Amino acid sequence: xxxxxxxxxxxxxxxxxxxxxxxxxxxxxxxxxxxxxxxxxxxxxxxxxxxxxxxxxxxxxxxxxxxxxxxxxxxxxxxxxxxxxxxxxxxxxxxxxxxxxxxxxxxxxxxxxxxxxxxxxxxxxxxxxxxxxxxxxxxxxxxxxxxxxxxxxxxxxxxxxxxxxxxxxxxxxxxxxxxxxxxxxxxxxxxxxxxxxxxxxxxxxxxxxxxxxxxxxxxxxxxxxxxxxx
Numbered sequence: 369x370x371x372x373x374x375x376x377x378x379x380x381x382x383x384x385x386x387x388x389x390x391x392x393x394x395x396x397x398x399x400x401x402x403x404x405x406x407x408x409x410x411x412x413x414x415x416x417x418x419x420x421x422x423x424x425x426x427x428x429x430x431x432x433x434x435x436x437x438x439x440x441x442x443x444x445x446x447x448x449x450x451x452x453x454x455x456x457x458x459x460x461x462x463x464x465x466x467x468x469x470x471x472x473x474x475x476x477x478x479x480x481x482x483x484x485x486x487x488x489x490x491x492x493x494x495x496x497x498x499x500x501x502x503x504x505x506x507x508x509x510x511x512x513x514x515x516x517x518x519x520x521x522x523x524x525x526x527x528x529x530x531x532x533x534x535x536x537x538x539x540x541x542x543x544x545x546x547x548x549x550x551x552x553x554x555x556x557x558x559x560x561x562x563x564x565x566x567x568x569x570x571x572x573x574x575x576x577x578x579x580x581x582x583x584x585x586x587x588x589x590x591x592x593x594x595x596x597x598x
Contacts, residue, residue, distance in 0.1 A: 391422070398417055399413060418438060437465070459507075471494060492525040505554035527541025540583050
């Protein structure tokens with residue numbers, strides 16, 4: 369993960385002699401988990417998510433983006449619409465911090481200095497490094513661990529952004545994260561260094577997902593560029 373960060377920063381700051389447009393600002397929203405505990409609703413934020421975002425607009429149609437978001441993933445079988453999960457009665461919480469790098473694609477040409485263009489939808493994808501900690505699974509304190517774990521996820525985000533002024537852009541987005549792990553909820557204890565005598569549960573053939581739904585308010589700075597094709 370360290371090498372990915374260094375590579376992105378090198379790419380971010382290269383060609384400094386050319387004029388570019390940058391954006392930086394906060395991210396605020398909510399998160400929800402999709403896995404072996406709790407509800408299976410895709411968009412159902414139940415925990416605060418916050419962080420920041422940086423964008424480098426490389427053309428009228430795409431930009432590089434870096435996000436850092438922290439949340440506490442949590443779910444409760446009591447909120448599930450499946451009777452089997454309600455009867456089981458599990459719940460969990462797991463702290464998660466995500467660093468994501470990727471590319472954002474605008475549906476329409478996006479020039480922050482064009483006052484006649486106010487809004488555009490966009491898509492974004494890339495790669496995310498996830499750092500989890502303080503996983504608690506209940507009832508009866510069956511699993512408690514503070515063992516930290518680093519993992520990888522693929523972000524898939526759709527959103528809409530609009531200009532508040534020449535210097536500020538507001539965006540609303542929803543993003544799914546497909547992980548390569550099946551123990552964000554404690555359902556596969558061997559993956560998290562758990563004891564062999566603690567049984568796994570749930571669907572062992574599918575990995576966990578989580579969602580972020582939020583807004584960003586970015587400040588735009590830099591001279592008006594002459595965009596190239598890269």
